[in-house]
Amino acid sequence: METLGDLEVHLEGMREYYRGGNTRGAPWRKSQLQGLLRLLEEREAEMFMALEHDLGKHPVEAYRDEIGCAKKSANYALGSLKGWMSTQKAKLPLGAVLTTAEIIPEPLGLVLIISSWNVPIGLSLEPLIGALAAGNAVVLKPSELAPRCSSLLANALPAYLDSKAVKVIEGGPAVSEQLVQQKWDKILFTGSARVGRMVMAAAANHLTPVTLELGGKCPAVLDSLSSSWDREVAIQRILGAKFGACAGQACIAVDYVLVEKRFSSISLELMKVWIGKMFGENPRESRTMARIVNKHHFLRLKTLLEDPNVKASIVHGGSMDENSLFIEPTILLDPPLESDFMQDEIFGPLLPIITLKKIEDSINFINSRPKPLAVYVFTQNDSLQKRMVAETSSGSLTFNDAVIQYLADTLPFGGVGESGMGNYHGKFSFDTFSHHKAVMRRGFLVDFWFRFPPWNDHKLQL
Ligand code: NAD
Secondary structure (H helix, E strand, C coil): CCCHHHHHHHHHHHHHHHHCCCCCCHHHHHHHHHHHHHHHHHCHHHHHHHHHHHHCCCHHHHHHHHHHHHHHHHHHHHHHHHHHHCCEEECCCCCCCCEEEEEEEEECCEEEEECCCCCCCHHHHHHHHHHHHCCCEEEEECCCCCHHHHHHHHHHHHHHCCCCCEEECCCCHHHHHHHHCCCCCEEEEECCHHHHHHHHHHHHCCCCCEEEECCCCCEEEECCCCCHHHHHHHHHHHHHCCCCCHHHCCCCCCCEEEEEHHHHHHHHHHHHHHHHHHHCCCHHHCCCCCCCCCHHHHHHHHHHHHCHHHHCCEEECCCEECCCCEECCEEEECCCCCCHHHHCCCCCCEEEEEEECCCCHHHHHHHCCCCCCEEEEECCCHHHHHHHHHHCCCCEEEECCCCHHHHCCCCCECCCHHHEECCECHHHHHHHCEEEEEEEEECCCCCCHHHCCCCCHHHHHC
């Protein structure tokens, strides 16, 4: 799209196509979901290569977090579509004689999906599945920071989907800014809170509803578990949800660990052991951990670490190689809480452990910061579990595991407060991209005369 004029013409064409009813019926929606499944099947090898090129993501991780996930979601939507699209009867009060009421889900129209670079295929296709299942025309703007994945989506999608209703527009902030200024029926944005604010401000001009999938610092609370088996499992899950989740470049990756002081040295020793098991003696040689996406983010992480007080708290790792954009799995013990490192989302393979006097102090710690996208609590203590549910607020709360909540089609995925607004996945995606229209039907026979003027005192006594 070269000029705003061109863009408007393209979008008007899509709107007309939508208004023609082409995307409404179940057969069209099914054919699009089937097209996505074919794409995921037939272009899998190219997707692996693109993800390896853009992020150094190993195909196993790429399948687990992106391709396999998207297949699961598309299959789930296909199997559920009939039920999701069905009209729901609504109950009415007894007095509503000869009246029926229904809730009918209808598509919103022309929607915009803007995605981020860290899960560049998954976070483009996951919302696309919901938007298509709900019968919308869609423009997808993938992230320019994962260029191979972005161009793969732009080139491949038209061959598998209805190209009159689905378009991929590639580009960076300038293109994206142009896009958000247009009139949409919905915008689903995945990215930073900084850009999320700009998207929301632009959307307000047209009263366009937005779903904002943002980030933040997700804590893992590690209680002093009763058996060494449980401890090992917990440590493995925490490290997997940090270094094994795009090298910590994931919105729901563990950002930092909260642990009781007396339990910190055993936790640290176990972490060192498990980093060795996961990434070998020389992690730089391992293909298992993804690379930092680009030089800008590499230098951002390097700067965070170069704060002398932060650097002094490194207890494991710390080496980095700018040429290969590699940062070793790194653990820090009690870095200063006021440092940028502990104020900003880390989004990289640097894991701070923060020690507390009592594990219950983690509740205040979490509550004194912006509401996270996810909270993970490793504990067998029922009372701590109850308090976490009742006293903290986050997009999701997972006990004794991390990141796994992303896979559940039956759970809403989204943030709260600073970590976002709205949600999607499974039926929640369908609802996010639908309008639930209230439809009431009446006959002409019966009515209550007192509901019509003229008003008088007698009517007030009834
Ligand atoms: P980003 O906000 O820099 O970019 C996201 C998208 O917005 C990109 O497609 C980009 O081209 C576009 N964009 C950039 N500037 C824009 C502007 N001025 N106007 C409109 N669009 C603009 O975020 P990122 O670096 O791609 O992603 C990292 C952030 O995303 C982290 O904070 C992470 O936690 C968050 N994230 C959230 C989720 C989630 O599901 N909640 C998933 C992945 C990443």
